[in-house]
Amino acid sequence: MKILIVGLGLIGGAYAKKLTELGYEVYGSNHRIEPINFAKANNYIKDGSIDPREYLPIVDMVILGLYPSHIISFLKEYNAYFRKDLLITDVTGVKSSYIVEATKESLPATYLAHHPMAGREKKGIEYASEVVFKKANFIITPIAGYEYDQKYFDMLYKIAKDLEFKNISKLDTKSHDFMIGYTSQLAHAIAVSLVNSDTKPNTKLYIGDSYRDLTRIAMINEVMWTELFFENKEFLIENIDLFMNQLNKIKESLLNNDPDTLKELFINSTKIRKEMVE
Amino acid sequence: MKILIVGLGLIGGAYAKKLTELGYEVYGSNHRIEPINFAKANNYIKDGSIDPREYLPIVDMVILGLYPSHIISFLKEYNAYFRKDLLITDVTGVKSSYIVEATKESLPATYLAHHPMAGREKKGIEYASEVVFKKANFIITPIAGYEYDQKYFDMLYKIAKDLEFKNISKLDTKSHDFMIGYTSQLAHAIAVSLVNSDTKPNTKLYIGDSYRDLTRIAMINEVMWTELFFENKEFLIENIDLFMNQLNKIKESLLNNDPDTLKELFINSTKIRKEMVE
Numbered sequence: 001m002k003i004l005i006v007g008l009g010l011i012g013g014a015y016a017k018k019l020t021e022l023g024y025e026v027y028g029s030n031h032r033i034e035p036i037n038f039a040k041a042n043n044y045i046k047d048g049s050i051d052p053r054e055y056l057p058i059v060d061m062v063i064l065g066l067y068p069s070h071i072i073s074f075l076k077e078y079n080a081y082f083r084k085d086l087l088i089t090d091v092t093g094v095k096s097s098y099i100v101e102a103t104k105e106s107l108p109a110t111y112l113a114h115h116p117m118a119g120r121e122k123k124g125i126e127y128a129s130e131v132v133f134k135k136a137n138f139i140i141t142p143i144a145g146y147e148y149d150q151k152y153f154d155m156l157y158k159i160a161k162d163l164e165f166k167n168i169s170k171l172d173t174k175s176h177d178f179m180i181g182y183t184s185q186l187a188h189a190i191a192v193s194l195v196n197s198d199t200k201p202n203t204k205l206y207i208g209d210s211y212r213d214l215t216r217i218a219m220i221n222e223v224m225w226t227e228l229f230f231e232n233k234e235f236l237i238e239n240i241d242l243f244m245n246q247l248n249k250i251k252e253s254l255l256n257n258d259p260d261t262l263k264e265l266f267i268n269s270t271k272i273r274k275e276m277v278e
Numbered sequence: 279m280k281i282l283i284v285g286l287g288l289i290g291g292a293y294a295k296k297l298t299e300l301g302y303e304v305y306g307s308n309h310r311i312e313p314i315n316f317a318k319a320n321n322y323i324k325d326g327s328i329d330p331r332e333y334l335p336i337v338d339m340v341i342l343g344l345y346p347s348h349i350i351s352f353l354k355e356y357n358a359y360f361r362k363d364l365l366i367t368d369v370t371g372v373k374s375s376y377i378v379e380a381t382k383e384s385l386p387a388t389y390l391a392h393h394p395m396a397g398r399e400k401k402g403i404e405y406a407s408e409v410v411f412k413k414a415n416f417i418i419t420p421i422a423g424y425e426y427d428q429k430y431f432d433m434l435y436k437i438a439k440d441l442e443f444k445n446i447s448k449l450d451t452k453s454h455d456f457m458i459g460y461t462s463q464l465a466h467a468i469a470v471s472l473v474n475s476d477t478k479p480n481t482k483l484y485i486g487d488s489y490r491d492l493t494r495i496a497m498i499n500e501v502m503w504t505e506l507f508f509e510n511k512e513f514l515i516e517n518i519d520l521f522m523n524q525l526n527k528i529k530e531s532l533l534n535n536d537p538d539t540l541k542e543l544f545i546n547s548t549k550i551r552k553e554m555v556e
Contacts, residue, residue: 117486137483167483179484182475187488190468192547193524195554197460197517204554205415205445206457208395210465213491218551222544226537233532239475240529244522246471251518254511259504266500269470273496276473276482 001025001155004059005045006052006074008035010120011091012065013128015163016044022162027055035125044128056081061155062109064090067224068231071098075107082109087152089114093180094231095173099143110152115139115176116165117184121219138165141176181235186243188225189236191218279303279433282337283323284330284352286313288398289369290343291406293441294322300440305333313403322406334359339433340387342368345502346509350376353385360387365430367392371458372509373451377421388430393417393454394443395462399497416443422450459513464521466503467514469496 001024005012008030016039020026028039028048036048049055056062056078064071071090082088086109088102095113102111118136120127138160140153153170160168171179194211195218229236246265253262279302283290286308294317298304306317306326314326327333334340334356342349349368360366364387366380373391380389396414398405416438418431431448438446449457472489473496507514524543531540 117484119486119488136487137485139484169480169483171484176484179478179481182477183481183485183489186475187472187492189525189528190472190492191488192543193521193528194465194468195547195550196524196527196543197464197521198550199460199520200457202447203457203461205447206395206417206449206454207415207461207554208397209414210397210469210495211461212555213494214465214468215547215551215554216491217488218547220544220548222541222548225544226540229528229532229540230535230537237529237532240525242475242477243471244525246474247467247518247522249474250467250471250507251515254507254515257508259508262504262507263500265470265474266498266503269473269493269496270498270500272473272476273493276485276493277490 001061002055002059003027003061003063004029004052004055005063005065006030007065007070008039008044008048008125009065010123010125010127010131011116011118012063013039013044013125014118014131014133015063015065015091017042017128018133018163019159020044020046027059029055038125044125052078053081056086057083059086061087061089061159064088064092066090066092067227068092068094068098069227072101075102079107082107084108086110087112087155089156091116093184093228094177095141095143096177097231099141099173103143103146110148111146112148112152112156113141113173114156114160115141115180116160121217123221123224134164135166138163138168139176140168140170141173142170144172144174177232178235178238181232181239182242185229185232185236186239188217188220189229189240190243191215192220194218279339280333280337281305281339281341282307282330282333283341283343284308285343285348286317286322286326286403287343288401288403288405288409289394289396290341291317291322291403292396292409292411293341293343293369295320295406296411296441297437298322298324305337307333316403322403330356331359334364335361337364339365339367339437342366342370344368344370345505346370346372346376347505350379353380357385360385362386364388365390365433367434369394371462371506372455373419373421374455375509377419377451381421381424388426390426390430390434391419391451392434392438393419393458394438399495401499401502412442413444416441416446417454418446418448419451419454420448422452455510456513456516459510459517460520463507463510463514464517466495466498467507467518468521469493470498472496
């Protein structure tokens with residue numbers, strides 16, 4: 001299978017490297033030349049160009065490793081070069097905002113987005129080799145009501161299998177965005193807020209593994225995540241409120257001198273978390 | 279040096295194991311016999327007994343691996359058996375609540391509490407070998423105004439060095455409790471609340487490493503942590519409020535369509551977190 005990866009950043013680069021290793025014929029495109037040169041020098045791609053039109057006529061699949069805002073402009077700019085038997089997918093963390101545009105009838109190709117739940121707190125193809133797909137979750141996200149040939153779903157599924165993702169599941173775009181508002185964006189909002197609550201000097205002398213683990217993702221690509229937060233604003237706010245409500249229960253149990261309620265909250269979280277990692 | 283460890287749980291057991299390996303002469307006491315038998319069978323201690331009076335006359339140091347509420351009763355019950363040249367310390371995560379009692383003049387021994395910032399989401403001496411002290415933080419916490427001979431501080435410092443703790447620092451009990459309200463208890467309150475905010479089935483199919491890391495400590499010993507939260511109630515509530523205030527800033531930036539403020543929050547957290555792990 002021939003694949004074109006557009007956007008050779010951290011995740012696009014990781015796809016290029018691993019798919020090439022698996023024997024896929026991989027081409028790369030990027031608006032800057034440096035990542036293309038890096039990808040070529042490290043044998044992540046067979047060839048690459050700033051102009052994706054060089055490969056659009058020959059590939060079976062296009063994987064977009066782009067920010068949400070750039071997906072729409074890519075689809076508009078190259079619409080004339082898409083074929084009916086082409087599958088276009090993307091790796092973006094939020095789906096609802098652009099997916100209507102991507103799947104409307106004027107797009108000749110089939111569009112099936114997905115979300116590989118793996119990353120690093122770094123940006124750029126230089127760190128692509130640090131991304132671990134093995135055992136990560138993979139979500140295929142068709143928009144509700146969108147019709148597509150099952151063979152394209154199977155193509156995407158096969159790639160996820162080959163890359164050794166653990167759970168490969170399907171979720172409509174809206175359900176995906178609510179879930180991701182919870183499992184990913186809320187988690188990042190919490191980590192950032194925890195670090196920003198630091199009021200004392202020398203805090204690093206007094207932290208343990210808990211704090212270290214909870215704040216790892218507070219080192220954050222501010223451009224990409226600002227875009228992701230705003231793209232998913234409503235669901236994220238809903239999840240922030242759900243979370244604050246739970247944290248308030250802990251606070252209330254302390255204010256009300258109610259250790260039994262606090263214990264129940266701990267027992268509940270222990271139970272849920274255990275089932276999650278099983 | 280001869281050391282008696284009272285309370286052979288996860289942390290007490292880890293001290294016993296590692297100090298014995300380092301060549302210290304270690305004795306153990308516990309209100310149940312099973313952990314003593316386990317410690318003897320695994321050569322964590324030279325000998326052990328349910329009655330600590332067997333070893334109090336011969337040891338140089340007592341390390342209490344007890345819940346806060348049991349420290350006070352231990353000190354009262356065995357007061358008559360403490361000597362002037364005995365150092366008593368404890369590993370408890372909250373200090374202010376019992377330390378006045380522990381350091382008052384009626385106590386013949388020297389009392390210098392400390393806090394090893396290492397643990398596991400498990401309880402019991404069976405998991406003691408999983409506790410990693412190496413590179414963890416170690417805080418010695420004298421109560422403000424309490425006078426003690428420097429040699430006892432040095433004894434405790436030496437043990438921390440031998441156990442390969444990374445940063446060994448000194449912090450008065452109140453400052454310690456505020457800091458721990460932030461770095462440890464708030465972190466646990468957040469992890470528990472994040473897990474308890476889960477509203478959907480099958481969430482585990484849609485989580486990534488971020489969520490996994492942020493919720494590891496949501497598996498929590500509900501008896502010990504309820505006690506720790508209540509012992510440090512005021513400082514914990516203060517830190518919950520500081521954190522909620524920061525999370526509200528993220529929410530407000532979304533509601534106000536203000537990406538610049540959101541970006542600033544991300545840039546700030548990235549900077550603070552980087553300095554912490556350097």
